[in-house]
Amino acid sequence: MRPLTKRLGDVIPAPALVVPEPAVTFTLSPDTTTWLAALPGAGDENGGVRLELDDAAGLGAEGYRLAIAGDGVTLRAATRAGLFWGVQTLRQLAAGDGVLPGGVIEDRPRYAYRGAMLDLARHFFTVDEIKAHLDLLIQFKINHLHLHLTDDQGWRLEIPGWPRLTEIGGGPGTGCDGAGPGFLTLAEYAEVTAYAAERFVTVIPEIDMPGHVNAALVAYPELTVDGQPIAPRTDAEVGYSSLVAGKEETYAFVEAVLKTVADATPGPYLHIGGDECLSTSPEDYRAFLARVLPLPAKYGKRAIGWHEIAGVELPADTVVQYWRPEAEAPSVVASGRQVIMSPADRVYLDMKYDENTPIGLDWAGLVPVARSYDWDPAHRLAGLPEESVLGVAAPLWSETLRSPADVQYLTFPRLPAVAEVAWTPQSGRDWASFRDRVAAFGPRWEAAGVNYFRSPEIDWPSA
Incomplete structure (x- = not known):
């Protein structure tokens, strides 16, 4: 109590x-x-x-x-x-x-990188909705906001010279179940990054590739294997789409996109995805990344990718983001690169809290608040020294999200747990203490209209 x-x-x-x-x-x-x-x-x-x-x-x-x-x-x-x-x-x-x-x-913080990710591709959120979400995050000293801007179901950032990316990929009927249309103009993206910077938050844009690209292929069929149109998809399946590693058109497209995003982004990072490329052969995956991974540095940025990229030769300053809980990921350790820890069975905010959670997924298991709290990033991957851990980030994928209220429901109270993992020394953390402290936020969230989950793990004050 x-x-x-x-x-x-x-x-x-x-x-x-x-x-x-x-x-x-x-x-x-x-x-x-x-x-x-x-x-x-x-x-x-x-x-x-x-x-x-x-x-x-x-x-x-x-x-x-x-x-x-x-x-x-x-x-x-x-x-x-x-x-x-x-x-x-x-x-x-x-x-x-x-x-x-x-x-x-x-x-002082344990880790320099304390992040949260919001998936705009599968369900779009407006500038004002992103700002409101950010205002809730900074209370807990989150200092990086990762925006997942492209995927099979939608393309959410204007790219001059490639108008159909947003005309089609951000138009009506996009997003999971066709329920999440919209996109950010470059001016709106600049508004988001400036708002974040005023609050000492770095925005990390993600352009996922070579997989998760169906929206781009629908918009520009010349990027497909045979140059023929393909059908849009709004289901939540993964792994079926790929850019073509053997076409020069692919690299002209990729460089145009990455240059635009790098030029529009004041922060030091550019996330290139690299995950779940199930329809890209290992040879094509290596060939593609050999051409693409140097591009962020060419335009003044540091590349981040999901941990699958650790299976290829990486530029020296590349950051690897570890995510799959079943993966031992020896290549992540062997890469010698800095790592952002995002194990799905601990910090994926789109996982259900329990079997009765009305939204969210459960492929990584159920993730109650205690599970998000009770782990040590320095000990997650055997052989990874603590100095190689850049920080911790909590992704929120939007397959089941349809509103800001849904975002809040899956974020709170788990995000404060992850924030404490990232900021507080391991020796200074205690679950019983955290339970007491997070309970005090219940009335505050209610007063602010925040749709938080009243987890039975927490002794919330009486309404």
Whole structure:
């Protein structure tokens, strides 16, 4: 049962170091609470709260030191990003009555990459819906938003010179069951990336290839094996489509797309997919990636791919994203590359919580909240040193999603669990403590209209 009195450590993710002063509190005014939500910057001060750029604590690029005394609050960090994450801690502590428990927090992330993925290809979400989702993620110090922009069922980003990609691939009848049409113009994509950057979140665009390309082949039949039109598909099957490794037209198309996406993306990463290429022969897969994997670097980006790409020779700075739980993935370890950990049986948010979950899938098993919480990224792949783990990311595939409410239902409360895995040192994590802390978000989510899952694992406050 959650204690009735606020504690300094009642934060998600759990801070690295908490030194409480139980006899001390400081109360924020409503105006100051509003100010904290309005992206204050270094040197700002309001209602006894001061934000300072100062690296004296040596807490790194995203760390911060928060001191709450009876006469005011001082938040210090080496960077504006560190200040921003410290403000999220303050906002959590102030929730409800504005009373802050006294003491000192010194905090820094375990991993630099703390991500969430949203699949726009199988069901499209608008700019405003993406922004609203991002606002919920940043509370838990998520700093990377991976957008899955293309797949068999839809193409969701404007590419100048290739108009049918979005005219057809983003038009009516696209998405799973034909229920998710739409696409982002380049101006809208820029709006998303700018909004994210203001909140210290890096957007990672994914153009999946050489598989998961039926929408592109429907739009441009000249990219098919025989140049003949093919039928659109809105089912959820995978592995049946492929770009043709032996056609030069393929590489002209791919380079045009990747250059456009790289030019439009301020962040350092470009995700090229590479998964579930069941209709691409091993020889063609290697040939295709040999031509394509150098392209992100050509246009100033660092390539990321799902872990199947580790079976080929990789450019030195390529990042491998591990996902299939049954795969021992020795090639991932042998590649010597940095790894983003996304094991589906732990962090795929589209998996059902239990057998009664009305939406979601279960091919990786049921994933209750405790299962998303109770694992260590450093020990998931035997032989992978912790320094090779770039971070953790939680994908949300949209085969069964039809609304932002569906996104929220599968995201919360699992996403806070994954966020704590990515931020908090393993020695500082405890399931019983997390259960108590996440329970406090129930009333907050209800007040905000967030459609969260009231997991029976959590002792939620009474309605």
